[in-house]
Amino acid sequence: MLQRIVIFAGGALGDWSLGLVRESDTLIGADSGARFLLQNGLAPDVAIGDFDSVSEEEMALIREKSGRTIACDPIDKDYTDTEMAFRLALDMKPSELLLIGALGTRFDHSLANVHLLALADAFGIPAQIIDAHNRIRLISRTCVLERVDHPQVSLLPLSEQVTGITLSGFQYPLNNATLTIGQSIGISNVLLAESGTIRLKEGRLLVIQSRD
Template sequence: MDCTRVLIFTGGELSPTFIDEIKPDDYIIGADRGALFLIEHGVTPHLAVGDFDSITPEQLELVRKQSGQVIECDPVDKNSSDTEMAFDHALDQSPESILILGGTGSRLDHTLVNIHMLIRGLQHHVKCSILDSSNYITLTGSSCIVKERGYTYVSLLPLTPEVTGIELTGFEYPLHNATLRMGQSLGVSNRLLGDEGTVQIEGGLLLIIQSKDK
């Protein structure tokens, strides 16, 4: 099955406003508690996946009854997080893009591994992003158009030891043939001048984080 976009609702911080992100043609995956969240908000996930160790047996039964398909795994005998399992199934749909909701939260380890998962999207030529209440995170290895989404800041952080040949247009603080290295804050807290800006790089992987204060 090929689709335009896959939405993954997973078990981090989830907001009812995320339901507004769903479009009619989206393929929707609920990972663990994310599946319950969808059902509680009147959305039937096409697929629910995970070990479901963060919900009660009664809630799991609800997920089983109200999901299009359910894939369960043992919480101990598994090598992937619930979000990664959902991400693997998302890639199987051959989408143009994947949006992860609930991929950030109090567990920094889970947040970081979900951000690292964006690399796998690039490797499969699929645009992948993470959305939470204060941030929109994406990754580029070449060029990216950054659109105004209601966030205050745009920060650029290298996900490789260095990112070279950075060109920014449409930003308050432009960069020309710049290099960013891990541990530097040069790319933090830039701003768009209008409805969109362009980021181009020659080498490396660059995180683009649109953010706002709560």
Template sequence: MSDRVVIVTGGMLGEWALAQLQPEDVLVGADRGALFLVRNGRMPALALGDFDSVTAEEREEVRRHSGQFADCDAVMKDLTDTEMAFNWALERRPQEIVLLGALGTRFDHSLANVHLLRKGMEQDISCTIVDPCNKIRLLGPERRTVTLAKEAYAHVSLLPLGLEASGITLLGFQYPLTNATLTLGQSLGISNVIVGETGHIEMREGHLLVIQSKDD
């Protein structure tokens, strides 16, 4: 099993997503994300979902070009296609899970996919959501620190995933914090800037979303 599983799901996708893939990745296609992989010459190790966003012909194309194929009823299911793919990845205990196409026009699905980061955190697996303008990860009891490279992202925002996150210290940022608390509904952590090559974030309690972003 590779150390990295990449889940490609049916939100915003394009050439940028292909650039994120590495040769040793285990690829999982969820619903229309599987079609995206197949149409771009990549064979998913697993294609799964209800496939309600593809035609019957496209579904058959995905089935023929996938290592494993698992479909389900579009109505009689309790999990989204992305969560089913995420659970499959968690069972294989990789070091890292990356989600592509997890953000899009459906805010409900986007927010549910962000919540999946906490499930990965609970199993001490590094999980990241990536799209053309954002890179989202989570700090929590199992992973309390992160050092970020400046990269192409102009902004770094911090939001609690819960009522509050506390003991937050920032080093290498334009707006430093020392042992601070961020609470739900507060915008204090929005749009900070890394001033050096890297920025370091520490947190003591709670769950904290770390969002690197840039304007389109």
């Protein structure tokens, strides 16, 4: 089992993302995410996508510098570049998966990428989407949450409802509560200590740590 895989997709990226990379990480660049890695001195172990967002010169560099390049037709494909990268990463069975550059100006792509967390949950692989202001994960079982530097914690159901939600270590506690899609009662909670615990009985719950 690999220690951790970090995927760089083609959404919002910046210097903040480079500090998330560890030397032991396996790096996957999805489309222009591969270009971003190379521009910042990091060679992707795998570059994957249709590469319609890079020039011919950039594509040649990606092929030269990446450990492996998987290119596909931009029209005749079933998945987005990010989903292709995500599914490839799951097949590699990492201990953890980070998805960076998954959020951006295209809300449809951003929402589809959040839904990818359900795939990782089905495989039992811890996964997070991270950008400059948010850390997003999906849970279907007990989760211990570290405070890090994102003070707000919001809970939103991804399934129609999530039952048996119990929080410990939070400013606003819940005890065996049910959250249904369309409710905002789970928005902007706060951890009181360095960590808190979220328990649930059934359903899939998005846990979003954020900062302004």
